[in-house]
Amino acid sequence: MQQYLYLIPALPLAGFLVLSLAGRYLSRNFIAGIGAGSICISALITILLSARFLQSPPETGAYTQVLWHWFSVEGLVSNISLRVDSLSLVFICIITFIGALIHIYSIAFMREDRDYARFFASMNLFVCAMLMLVMADNLVLLYLGWEGVGLCSYLLIGFWYETPGNYRAANKAFVITRIGDTAMIIGLFLLFKELGTLYIPDVLARATQHFSSGADGVTLIAILLLCGGMGKSAQLPLQTWLPDAMAGPSPVSALIHAATMVTAGVYLIARMHTIFELSPVAMQITAIVGAVTLFVAGCSAMVQTDIKRILAYSTISQIGYMFLALGVGAWSAGIFHFFTHAFFKALLFLAAGAVIETLHHEHNIFKMGGLRKTMPVIFWTFTIGAAALAALPLVTAGFFSKDQILWYAWSAGGGHPVLWALALAGAFITALYSTRLILVVFWGEMKTTPGHLPSRVMTVPLVILAFFSVAAGWIEWPHNILHVDLFSEEVQHVLPATVLKEGLPAEIVFQLIAVVVSLIGIYSGYSLYYGQSPLLQQWKQSPTVMSVRDFFFSGWRFDQLYDALIVRPFLFITRINKSDISDKLYTAIANVSMLLNRQFSVTQNGSLRWYVTGVLIGILFIITLQLLL
């Protein structure tokens, strides 16, 4: 089986090549066939592969395949080679499977677009790059995938490049993630300097011998890698690009900015778990970043009016949960939340995309409403997704994953009450805005008349995703309820098991609190946006609330902050130095010699007596020299 490993990324790549080179000459159906087909096939292969992997795991714990020798110079040896262990497997499955669904969805969604081929080409390239990222066996190759997805995200955010807003968003995304990447690559340099290798298994192996726990070096490395993760996964303080990234088409948001790319940070940290474990500080920072991010982003999500921005902020905050989990040492929980989140967030985006399409590109949720009747399928699937997001107990996948994180946020090795509190608050907020979303979009009176309804090609993927948003959770139950933990079982081949603190109240207490909190959240959302209590309405209008609302709405004014701190100074410096200061020096030299030229020309005045004087000056000079010497 493992000799077919290369097919998984190769097929999308092939698709990309065909579409980008010949796309202009192909019919739309053919393009769709290639674009979606390539991904579907690699999804099939992945499923076969994982089936094989699960029933008879390789004794090394990983499928590996060396494609070709990339470069080897002075001890730095890198191959273009793939390595799939159970961690990668989870990611591959999500990428290919959800990728396939989204591609199918896009066939209909993008049907009318001029650059049909370009869209699918970029999407395929993205899938390929993402697969390289998670299948890489050395960090250089991983960095290749890492930057590759960045490029594709840039291309797809700016897909409709005529509109200024879009390419600005694209540039913003690329640059901000690039900042993270730069930190990460410095981390790689340091790693190589310390360990002398970038081959991931070796790195993990040597790190334990080379570093003592909490050593400065390893902490530095971990933090630098974390910065990389922050950039890609839109965590504080590098989160500002993701909301703007919604300028891209909805499938893009679903695939790149919800399901897969933005979770690359999670993958990186999980992949480098040894490094992180060696440095408690880094772990704490990770946890704190996650916790703060989930709260901050959640607040912003609460007050957004653009449906996609709501989802974007919620994505940020959900990834915050993952970081929190990783940070406290609940590795499998973090990955599990990625697993479930991928399904329901992709679902939400696709559904939102369908809604937007139907309502003639209307993004503002307060101009929607009453769609419950008109588009039932969308409504139900969207509701399921939202429920999962709000972690509705027991019936949704979101519950199972998030509940774990909440419980570990305190109880796990790195856990802390404050983290738990923040997570809890986040859960409340999440529930609130999910409810708000459902109510405002689907209930109430209809404000915009819907156009033609989404075709079956679009709805079927939604249904599938909806099913998984419910079912995905069942493979990992809370221990105290039902002893099913297939997922963590599998993942813990790679990732260390979660260590628990002693002397905490029973898990069930936490679960109940969590459930109650999310229910309260749902209720408050209901009463705020559907209930008619005048008290709340006028409270919503009160100036303080409004100002807070604006503050949240602007994403805690991060954009303005960076604008003032970095962007403006940069622009200023570049503007004043447009015509290269250092050039002045050379111009000065030229001018001086021209000036001298004028001076000397004066001596050439044609007057013979002056020339005689010249001779006299000469002889006088010689005589003086004589007297001096």
Next chain:
Amino acid sequence: MAPIHAHTVLVVAAILFVLGLAGVLTRKNILFMLLSVEIMLNSAGLAFVAAGARWQQPDGQIMYLFILAMAAAEVSVALALVVQIHHQRKSLDIDQLKELKD
């Protein structure tokens, strides 16, 4: 005895030389400039004679003859030019000759 002589003569020659130089510098009329140059040449000749006298050699006087000859040749050419200049410019003012300059 002789060296002192020689040197006194040399001083005279030097004075003549400087006089000539001054003349070249100050006179505006070409003819006078030429005269001054002649004075300078002759002062040099005088110096030669003195030097010859000092070393009891004829070379000094020989040199003086050469100088005379050369001066003659030079002056002849010079006068021809002066004639031309006067012909063209109707004046011998050296400050009129400023056609050639930057």
Next chain:
Amino acid sequence: MILIWMLCILLAGGILCWLAAQRQPLLARWIALITVSADLLIACWLFPVYQAFPDNSSWFINYQANWIPALGVSFHVALDGFSHILLLLTYFLGILAVLCSWKEVRERTGFYFFNLLWTLAGISGVFIAMDLFLFYFCWEIMLIPMFLLIILWGDVRRHYAAYKFFLFTQAGSLLMLLAILALYFIHGQQTGNYTFDYFALLQTALTPSTAMWTMLGFLIAFVIKLPAVPFHNWLPDAHGEAPTAGSLLLAGLLLKTGAYGIIRFVLPIFPQAAADIAPWMILIGVAGIIYGALLAFSQTDLKRLIAYTSVSHMGFVLVGVFSFSSIAMQGVVMQILTHGLSTGALFLMAGMLKERLHTRDITKMGGLWTSMPRLGGMAILLTMASAGLPALGNFIAEFFILLGTFSNNPVLSIIATLGLILSAVYSLRMMQKVFMGPLISTVPVVDLSARELIILTALSISIVVLGLFPQPVIDTVHHLSTIHPLLHE
């Protein structure tokens, strides 16, 4: 001997072009094309020869003939992997230069191609000369035709640009001549054997102070050519005003002669002095990276913009060379290659845009992707290359350089790494101004012609290939790690 032939072919070809154009102007370009291709073929044919060659002595062609015995000047040319790679680059870009001036140059075609070929000849002479006199000779030879290229077929401010270019480089090279002579006499007085031969002069023993001064003579010349801040001012003007092929050669080859000179002469001949001055050079390099990037960001003239990006990229070369790490050294070679290709390609792109829009001002462009998708696709690849995206050659180069530098000089290496962010910033700005946004220019633009497509595709493919299969290059120049004691410890 074969090397001599390569030179002669070019020189003869040049003259032939000139003569042929008197009767049949269109003939010239064909002659030029054939000439350069012939050289490229020879160079390619040499490649297996080199691979077959036992690695112990890296000089696999070494030809020496008397030239001015009275002075100990000999016509000594030799080829090692490094020079060979550069030769390949030279002829590859040479062909593209001929192709890209296929239509662009209308008047005095013959003389144009004459200059083009003689520039190439000079450059390849520089890369193979193993006699310092000969080296200086070729070093100068390549200037004059380039000067003429700029001043005759250049743009509006071509005179200013050409003078600046010539005076800057000449100032440097005269200092180098002085240094060469000093070396020559010191060596002569030591051994009694007055010679300009590179391998002989390698053995010269110098007192620290003399070594420092002599090296500075060389170094300044090379650093001006590279160019490094603050000697870079000739570059934007020259690049901006030169005809497309001229910019291509300037960016792709002439700058590389500076890097070549440092690696071939400064490091081996003055190991100690080079080691002493290294920190400052790295500093200058880093300054160049940042400063160039900042300036590139603020430019509105497309070609000037690209020119400043190459200032920034050449900063990496300086950093890499003087970090004395063999990884960085490999990176430098990669950088020399890939920067030549990618920046050359960008200049070609700029030229093609200028042919269509008759402006280099990016504020007058925009939204061109719609009307020329082919070029747009290419442009993405090229800008990403200059932004150092992995899987493209430039990434390998910059990654190696920074990685190598990091172990010796972490702080400056980190600052240099920030250049990656800036490179992203200016590349994206260029991409956006030219290709994105609403369509500005009123003139209808046509997409790439087949010829242009071939040129750009060739470059893009080679960039990608270098990014994915860099190992052959690395092996070919592996022996560079022996040129300086600090490199192989």
Next chain:
Amino acid sequence: MNELQLIPLLPFIILAMASVVTILLIAFRLSHTVIQVTGFLMMCLVVFATWYVRDTLPEEVPPLFIVDGQAALFTGVIIFCVLVIGLFSYIYFEEREENPKEYYILLFLATLGAAILTISQHFISLFIGLELLSVSLYALIAYLRNRNNAVEAGMKYLVLAALSSAFLLFGMALIYMEAGSMKFSGIAEKLPQVSSSPLFLMGLGTIVVAIGFKLALVPFHLWAADVYQGSPTPVTAFIATISKIGTFAVLLRFAQTIHLQQYPLIIAIFSVIAISSMIVGNILALRQQNLKRLLAYSSIAHFGYLLVAFLPGNEAGTEAAAFYLIAYSITLLSAFGVITLLSSREHEAETLDIYTGLIWRRPVVATILAISLFSLAGIPLTAGFLAKFFVLSAGVQQAVWLPLAVLILTSVIGLYYYLRVINTLFGTSGTADVMQKTVHPFFHVSTYITLVVLAGMLFWIGVFPGLVLQGIRLFLLLH
């Protein structure tokens, strides 16, 4: 003094006869062409004579002359130059109505003067040679008296030259007064006693004035531009090459015999003069629009360079100087040849705008001019580069760093105006070509060919200097 000693003087005797013969020819009212051809043949004869007597060298002709390799070398160069100049003169004067015949007498006399300078080893011979040169030059410069400014130039040159020779004589007198001998070697013997006496040094100093004037070195350079511009182009070429070669030759000999470079004073004086000449000359030329003036300024700078080679006062220096003079005269001859060729009866081709776009109208001529300019700028492939190279190496050998630094700096500045002229040559359009009538096709063609040959020599020496170098060394060894 026996007839055997006269044999080495053969070339000079023939040279002297040349002018006499010319006088006779004129007396017999023979045509310009005949004179031209005869002169040409005579000059060839001189060359053969030089070659013929070469085995007898070195031979001293006491007390005035010494004919050695160096003398032969410089004489050879001088004769070569006068050959070419004579050729140029023909077409130049044929176009002007003035009767050109006497011109050749003066030309040959001046040449004789320069030639005598190269072999003189005595103040008297030095003086005679110099004056022969100067006096004939006065006449030559002002030869086309009806062309305005010719007379002015002549007058300026005359007064200043007379002034400088007055200085020369006075200096000689002083030295004679101290050393008691006018023979270089005699002075050299007395050195130990006199070398410290102020009068003696004063003498040397004043002699420098005369030399500086002839070589147009700062601050005695002021006449150069005006005279170059005012005088007929062939004469300009003559001043620029022959008179300077002669003067430099005698300076060289004088320096060698009495070891001039041992006096810090003299070194100081010459360094200052060299440096200021390089700077002033190059700077003056920067914005010059008149080609002849521009060449005048550049020649000021170039003799500054030459002094850098002269300063060390060693074998290499002499070699370098010799090579430099050869390369330089070939270069200038081709440049002035082009000017001669292009100038018509109405106007000298001296203002730059005449040359705009010349390369497209008259490629060959323009290319030759471009080559000579590149050679002046010291760009490889041309003799000028090697000349500068040798000067530099002589300087580096003796580590005279300050003048070298100035040399580098100024030659970068100098590049600018050479490039400016070249740029003009390649400039677009320009005036429509005035294809002037060729009076005597044969001479035109031969001039053309000469120019091409000169350019070829520039290339040849620039790429394969070996032969020339050997020749120089061979001759210099004969002393």
